[in-house]
Amino acid sequence: MANVSDYIVQRIQEWGVDLVFGYPGDGINGVVGAIDRSDGAVRFVQVAHEELGSFGACAYAKYHDDPDAVGVCLSTGGPGAAHLMVGLYDAKADHQPVVAIVGQVARRSIGGSYHQELDLLTMVAGVADYVVEVSTPAQVRQSVDRAFRTALADRTVAVVILPSDVQEADAVPTPERSRGAIYTGTSYQRSAPLPSDEQLDAAAEILNTGRKVALLVGAGALGEGDAVLEVADRLGAGVVKALLGKAVVSDDHPNVTGHLGLLGTRASFELMQGCDTLFMIGTSFPYADWLPPDGAVRTVQVDIDAAQIGLHYPADVGLVGDTGRTLAALLPRLQRTDDRSFVDEVATWRRRDDAIHEQRALSDHTPITPQRPFWEANLRLPDDAVISADSGTSANWFARYIHPRGTQKTSVSGNLGSMVPGAAYALAAKFACPDRLSVGFVGDGAMQMLGINALITAKHYYDTWDDPRMVLCVLNNGDLNQVTWEMRAMAGNPRFEGSQALPEFPFADYAELLGLVGVRVEEPDAVGAAWDTVLAADRPAVLEVMCDPNVPTVPGHLTIGEATNYIEALAKGDPDAAQVVLQSARELWESASGTMKAAISERLG
Known part of the structure; x- marks a missing residue:
């Protein structure tokens, strides 16, 4: 006979769900049994x-074509539910619709410090x-429906808590x-x-009168790359991206920094500091130190969520609307400029950065x-690959060296930075897009x-x-590298x-032990061939690259404080100081302006 759990499984099907990431336990066994049925x-x-389940649910929403x-x-209740929390916060921070179904002890035991009760x-x-602890079968229908409606409408997380005895109760009654x-x-x-x-006319007035226009695009502009590039072309604008907006336009476009x-x-920082007009599309970029000084530019911002307008940076005109429809309505109002001097300068900055990046990547040490x-x-990933990265130094190199093209999808833990x-994202991509190659760039930690x-x-x-292909490229340097560089550059330690x-x-050996493909590479000239091997595999693969931990993740713009903190950290007895100096001093110096070089020299005597 069908029970409450069977009703729940049927109801989530009606919401379009055909896959659930999870792990069983006695607190949720009723629903697990219904899934089986x-x-x-x-x-x-x-x-x-x-x-993995909660990160997977977030990535599934990010990568799915729908x-x-x-x-x-x-998950079960207690410790199982606690394990979900980081991935749920990832979904909330990146505005992804996720519903968590969580078990709980029986109603009669709630509040009694029962085994595994939290x-x-x-x-x-x-x-x-939205969170609800269901106390009666009659509550199930509206609880499940509201959870999904809230998750979708607000692009957020909803949680339905199900006591174990509710799961096993008789069928959900029709409301009287x-x-x-x-x-x-x-x-x-x-x-x-x-x-x-x-509002559109006011925005167009600002954009049309700008002489040095910069477009900053984020996740809210995904799928609207053609319109973004058309706006940039009309305004003679450069385009810079927030990390979650990586796949909006390709870095291969000459106007994209x-x-x-x-x-x-460095070109992106120069674009932000050199513009007189800023158009933020689908992003509320939170790092003010990388944006133009307050009051230095006129700003237009478009976002579907009114609460995001002016959240981290003042907007002279805020356009609350769907990105695609808003850009389509705005384009006829934008005047094409014949002055290409600014965008030509942007392209020059971009070419300089490309040459530096290539030289550093192809080092033979x-x-x-x-x-x-x-x-x-x-150079090798197919045009429909799904590409993920962690939040350590792998995210730095992912940001600078992976140039999305075709229908490639990319993402990271953006706002949470877990x-x-x-x-987990690479794994979830195989369930959201099972016919595509999935690649994840992962640090050894x-x-x-x-x-x-x-x-x-x-x-x-x-x-x-x-x-069947999923490739995890592991950067093995024996170091929690992002934190190491933060200690040096931010704290001077x-x-x-x-x-x-x-x-x-x-x-790589562990992958082989599991019956997967494992390739370990220790020489730079062997990296390309190693990629060819794992991309040709008939199953998931690990590409383990033995990397240098002493190559700094130098930001596009290096402040005097960061540069001197870094050098002082080496002087304090950093155990890798000699190797760091040999491998990376040149990169740090190249990232500093002439004024900064003089200031660093004076500060260090």
Whole structure:
């Protein structure tokens, strides 16, 4: 006989769900059993750790071709639910629709400090914009419906907590026609608002009168690359990207300077500092130190969420609307400029950066420069690849060296910046896009923390994918490298061996142990051939690249404080000082302006 759990599984099917990432446990076994009884209508993907499930749900929503696809994850209560939290925060921070279905102890035991009982309502209150603990079967219909509607409408996280006895209760009753009853349904229509003519005219006036226009695009502009480039062409503008907007336009376009911020390029910083007009499209970029000084430019911002307008940077005109419809309505109002001097200067900055990046990537010294595997991958990845990265130094090189083209999709843990989602994202991409190659760039620390679990899951499922290939490129340098560089450049502290050194782990051998493909490369000239091997594999593969930990992730613009902190950290007895000086002093110096070089020399005597 069908019970509440069967109803829940049927209801989430009506919301378009055919896949749930999860891990079983006695607190959620009712729903797991109902998924089994669905005869494959809803697929249960057993991840090797609950955190893989919640990161996977976030990435599934990011990568799915349906913009209204909801990522769904499931766990038992107590510790299982706690393991979901980081991935749920990742979804909330990056505005992805995710619903978590979480078990709880039986109703009679709630509040009694029962085995594995946690106060789940309090625990998820900060991450979920809608959370409900279902107390009666009659509440299930409206609870599930509102969770999905909230996740979709607000691009956020919703959590449904199900006590174990509710899951096993008799079927959900039809609401009575009486006071207090709630009738809900599963219809949903995406909102596509459009600003008023007056607002569009005001925005066009600012953009048309600008002489040095910069476009800053983010995740809200994904899928609108042609319109973005048309706006840039009419205005003679340069284009810079926030990291979540990486796939909006390709870095190969001459007017595109790449990314902005610590992970970005010198050309992007120069574009921001040299413009007189800023057009922010689908982003509320939060790092003010990389944007033009307050009051130095006139700014237009478009975002579908009114709360994002002016959130981190003042906007003279805010356009609340769907990006595609707004740009389409704005374009006829924009006048084509014949003055190409500014965009020509932008292209010159871009060519200079390209030459520097190529020279650094193709260095023949060993250990291998970490840029090299990204450079070689960019030459080889197919036009429909799905590409992910972690939040350590791998994100820096991913930002600068991977140039999206065709229908490639890319993402990272953007606003949360969690250390470990690269492998989880790459895994989830194979369920969202099973006919595409998935590639994840992962640091050795992140790989030890969660990536090896992702490989276990990949081994279990790869023969169900249309294209069985998933490549994890592991940057093995034995160091928690991003933090090491932050310690040097931000705090002026030398590398602390006790916190930064990682235990050795043979990642390629581990892949082979699982029955997957493992390739370890130690010489720079072998990196390209190694990529050819893993891309030709008939199963998931690990490409383990033995990288130099002493190549600095120099930002596009180096401040005097950062440069001198870095040099002072070496002088304090950094254990790798000699190697760092030999391998990276030139890069640091190249990133400094003439004025900064003089200031550094004076400060250091």
